[in-house]
Amino acid sequence: MQVPAPFDYAKATSVDHALALLAEHGPEARVVAGGHSLIPMMKLRLARPDALIDINGLTDLAYLRTDGDSLAVGALTRHVDVLTSPLVAEHFAVLVEAERVIADPIVRNWGTVGGSLCQADPAEDLPAALVALGATVVIRNREGSRTVPVRELHVGPYETVVEAGELLTEVRIPIRPGGSSAYEKVERRAGDWGAAAAAAALWLTSGVAGYSIDDVGLGLTAVGAEHYIVPEAEEFLRGKLATEENFAAAGEIAARTCNPAADQRGPVDYKRHLAKELTVRALRRAAGRARVEEA
Ligand SMILES: Cc1cc2nc3c(=O)[nH]c(=O)nc-3n(C[C@H](O)[C@H](O)[C@H](O)COP(=O)(O)OP(=O)(O)OC[C@H]3O[C@@H](n4cnc5c(N)ncnc54)[C@H](O)[C@@H]3O)c2cc1C
Structure with a gap:
């Protein structure tokens, strides 16, 4: 039987209390939220925290609400609440589609x-969707708080800029008029981690020559895209027409610039192919949605 190494346990009653407990237990203390990633890693002894600071009592960190021109999502919001939120459905199809393919109901x-976001597994679905939408996160420590773009949150596999003693408290997603988005994932079977996935968000303007791309956000999952982003493909698309040819060229750039590793979900060539194909499909569906909304 796999059992974790011994650890202390403390339950936080407020954000300030959680920060105080993290300080008290030192740099090897870890926050536990859902525990779906941390506990299995502890059982395998891939993580050996000295102490777990349980934040499940911080119900004031579980919310989805509009705040000015953003959607604010508390860090303790469960996947199911994002998936079923009317606010998310109204503004961010990419997020609903990403949540729908995360694991299983449990x-x-x-x-x-x-x-x-803090687990930073390279195959995690939310980071790709959130980088495409230009989201930021709020990170709290005992001195105050800072805001970091999700594009700068992940510094490597299983590594983020959230430091020991800090708590990620909120995700903020800008609500920009005229946007449309989509998420595409290939998994070996329902509920599995992705072999690859792509997120696309588009802001289009219709003109005599067709729809032109005012702005675009792209994210890639499980194919070794640094920070889950593909800035070269975004740069290529900005100002161009939303055509199949341009989407195909962006897909080629995504495939060329990502850096997949072979694993049980497929060899490198297959994952590069998926990076290209899923980028094109996500762009195509996002553009289709924009046209339907305008009609
Ligand atoms: C069987 C299975 C299948 C899965 N499939 C998928 C999938 O297909 N796609 C996908 O995207 N994910 C998948 N997941 C992962 C899952 O969605 C998330 O990794 C998991 O929900 C992490 O959230 P948690 O609340 O359980 O985090 P925890 O396990 O509690 O914590 C994960 C890490 O984040 C830190 N942490 C947690 N909250 C905070 C915070 N507020 N501030 C600072 N640090 C924090 C913890 O200290 C820990 O290091 C799967 C998980 C399982 C068990």
Whole structure:
């Protein structure tokens, strides 16, 4: 039987209390939210925290609400609440589609947005969707708080800029008029981690020559895209027409610039092919949605 190494446990009653507990227990203490990623890693002894600071009592970190021109999502919001939120459905199809393919109901009922982002698994679905939407996160420590773009949150596999003693408290997603988005994932079987996935968000303007791309956000999952982003493909698309040819060229750039590793979900060539194909499909569906909304 796999059992974790011994650890202390403390339950936080507020964000300030959680920060105080993290300080008290030192740099080897870890926050536990849903525990779906951390507990299995502890059982395998891939993580050996001295102490777990349980934040499940911080219900004031579980919310989805509009705040000015953003959607604010508390770090303790469960996947299922994002998936079923009318606010998310109204503005961010890419997020609904990404949530729908995260694992199974058991994981989605308890796993959290903050945990998904802080786990920084290269195959995690939320980071790609959130970089495409230009989201930021709020990170709290005992001195105050800072805001970091999700594009700068992940510094490597299982590594983020959230430091020991800090808590990610909120995700903020800008609500920009005229946007449309989509998420495409290939998984070996329902509920599996992706072999690859792509997120696309588009802001289009219609003109005599067709729809032109005012702005675009792209994200890639499980194919070794640094920070889950593909800035060269975004740069290529900005100002161009939303055509199949341009989407195909962007897909080629995505495939060329990502850096997949072979694993049980497929060899490198297959994953590069998926990076291209899924980028094209996500762009195509996002553009289709924009046209339907305008009609
Ligand atoms: C069987 C299975 C299948 C899965 N399939 C998928 C999938 O297909 N796609 C996908 O995207 N994910 C998948 N997941 C992962 C899952 O969605 C998330 O990794 C998980 O929900 C992480 O959230 P959590 O709340 O459980 O985090 P936890 O396990 O509690 O924590 C994960 C890490 O984040 C840290 N942390 C948590 N919250 C905070 C915070 N607020 N501030 C600072 N640090 C924090 C913890 O200290 C820990 O290091 C799967 C998980 C399982 C068990």
